Amino acid sequence: MAAQDLGTTEWERSKISNQDINLMKKLGLMKKKDALRFPSKESYPTPSIEYRVSFIDHLIRGLSVPIHDFLRGLLFVYGLQLHQLTPNSILHVSIFITLCECFLGVHPNWALWKRIFCLRRNGSHNIAYNIGGVVICVRPDVEYFDVKFPESVQGWRKRWLYVHEECPDSVEYNIAPFDGGAEILRRRSWDAEATEEEKTATEALMSRIRELQNTRGKELSGIQITAYFLRIRVQPLQARKNPLWMYAGEEDVDRLSKDLSVKDLEKLVRRILSLSKKHAIPSSCRVEPYSGTNALPENHQVLASLPPLPEGREVEERAVVTEDNQVTSRPESEVAGSHKSAASSEREIDSEASESTRSLPSAASPTNKQKRDEVADSDTSKTNKSPLKETSPEEEERPFNPYDDALVSSGDEEEDPPIDEFIRLGTQFVGYREHAKKLEDTLAEANKRADALALKLEQSEKARKKAESDAAAVEDLRKRLHDAENSLSSLTQHSARENEIIARLESQNRHFVRKTHQDFELETPEDDRLLDALSLLEIHGDEVPQSIADARSGLSRLFPYFCAKKEEPDTFAALTKCFNSKKILGWVFVKKV
Structure with a gap:
């Protein structure tokens, strides 16, 4: 049973507050006249021909106009409209562009993107969403920066607005006009893999990413990258005059506003990422990014590989026989919470699919698992727009082309034969088995670390x-x-x-x-x-007292003659002092003479 597509029933009157408008002004997103337009009372978007529909939560995650060519190419190759991407998907693209320009020293690379990311539907068993109906996910076998995405972004679907769409190169490169009820069809390009040649060309970039993640003391994280582009006030998803490795500080021509205060910056980072107040917001990156003050190394090769853009006219979309209504094959972590129509209560919370970088691999037919050839800018097909038609055997044997092999059929087509169902289930089982094996290896490694910690704890107790x-x-x-x-x-x-x-x-x-x-x-x-x-x-000892007694007796007899007017002292020492005076000594001397 195919999932019900909400289509236009998801849209309701935009509820943008004065606080949101003040934030847009503070971030400099309203600096250019008519860059943004806010809806009045319409409950369904009706943008003029020069505008597209986006959201406040897209803008605070790095989107601005004119839109960067890399994002334009992604929307074209994947066959998407701007409003069909979730806020976390927009943040994925912003982080990737900042990573390439600031820490790898290259333009955002399409081949590198295909090695890291793929697309998945956002919905449940019974509902297929149109607003935010597609999520960008990290491939299960890729080690990428751990970004703490919030499991839900409350009410983001209600805060929609109009953004001016103007490609600086040509009108033909403008993104598709707004169609709020267009059904989302999964395309082969959603699972496009890098060719062997592209893997060889980007292996040095993948090695550098692993080095940035695992260098002890200099680990780079998704939080640091996000805080960095918010701090320098340059929107990664805006078409800019200079790449970020030429950032010139406060005088940079691509800056939208002056520096945010520390309080405002931390509040914005916590709003975008799933961070509480106990998480410290990094004031700088552990790895110094390339900029005007930290130039690229000499003889550094600046690679350029953008997603292919259309040439001349729209390309033909050709259906591929694969069901799109297998919502059970999507990882559980991507299932969105409750979403409501325009008539539902405002007290309910809109939630976005959790885009975990550790999600399980989705089921896909063996055809989708084959490696595809590279699609170069110069090889873009120029086919006239025509109705859908069946493909010949010769066409089915051609290399993968995102323009010719565009659509995967919806649930309205005939069901696959039972053998295909068994193949799909077998492929899904293999995917889960490989994921379980990885979990077992991770658990074994965790047990080893736990044993080592227990041994260290025992040694510490003895010490x-x-x-x-x-x-x-x-x-x-x-x-x-x-x-x-x-x-x-x-x-x-x-x-x-x-x-x-x-x-x-x-x-x-x-x-x-x-x-x-x-x-x-x-x-x-x-x-x-x-x-x-x-x-x-x-x-x-006996002679001394006797001698003293004899001396005292003799002095006592002489005392009245020399000191007639004085009273005789009691002690022998005082008595001897009376006979030591100069007067008595002088008298004795005169008498002797």
Whole structure:
């Protein structure tokens, strides 16, 4: 059963607030007169011939007019209108162009794009969406920058407006006029793969991308790339005078506005990406981008490979026998949430398909898995517009051409034979089996890392216990050292006191030697002056008090003669001082004379 295509029922009156308009002015998107036009009261877009329909959420993710030739080529090759791409798909293209020009030093490369991206329908089992009905996905087997896309962009389908469509080269390169009810048909070009020649030519670019992702300490992320093009105020999806590797700072001719404040920039990045307030917004890239101050290396080859644009007139669209109503083959992560028609309640939330870079591979017929030949700009077919017709065997054997082999038939055609259904299911099973194998390998690698972390944790615990034991031993040594220092201090003080006693005893020893003219030796002399002095004191200790008593008695008898008017002192020292005065000494001297 084919999914119901909402078509025109998805459109409703645009609800653009004054806050949205002020944001457009702040970003410089309304700098050019008539670049944007806001709807009045119409509930269905009716743009004039020079305008196309886009959304506020497209513009804040890097879109501006005139539109970049790379995006024009993508819309032409994939057979899409601007309003059929989701906001996250627009951001994918902006990040890719910024990556090519700022970090690879090349123009956005069509062959490199085919190696990384493919397209998928956005819908559910019962509904096929027209607004945002196509999502750009990273191929399952490609390691690409992890961009934290929001799972839903609330209400983005309601904020539609008109953007001026004017190709600087020629009117024939303008994107397709607006058709809000046109059915989206999956084309062979959605799964177009790079040829072997293109893979060889872009292998150096793929190696550089892997280097940018995995260089330790200099890892580049999708968040850094997004914040960078928002910070420099140059829209990647706008046709510009110079590539971004020639960015000249504040004076650059392609800048749309002055620098945003840090607060406004962080708010805008968090709005675009799935980031909370706890996530830090990078103020710069870990890898310095190419610019006017960081020129490309000498002899750097600037590759150029744009998606082919039409030449002369529209090309014929030829149907391919493959069903488009197999919505179950689309990854579950791409299934959108509830979307509503113009008559539904405003309280419901429009959501966008989650464009995870790790989505499962979709089922496809073996024909779509074959490698296609390169489509060069100069080889664009020029066929007259004609009704759909059956293809001959000769035409079916031709190399893939995005213009001739354009459409994949819708569910209105006859059902495939049962054998084709078995082939489709077998191909889908192989895809899931390969994805399961990759998940098993990833799980095994995660288990190895977990075991290694557990071993390191055990080693850390042992080291912690050893450190605690060593700390206790160090504390004990510190205490013992303190006690030793105290003991040493006491010994030092005691030694100083002994030295002082020895000095005083030596002085006394010399005094007694001078008076007695003899030095006493012990029975076992050991040349110990302290013991000599003590022995001398023991020998003459009794003579000293007696001598002092005799001297005091004699001075007492003489005192009345010399100091008749004074009272005799009590102590022997004071008594001797009375006889030491010059007056008494002079009198004694006169008496003797």
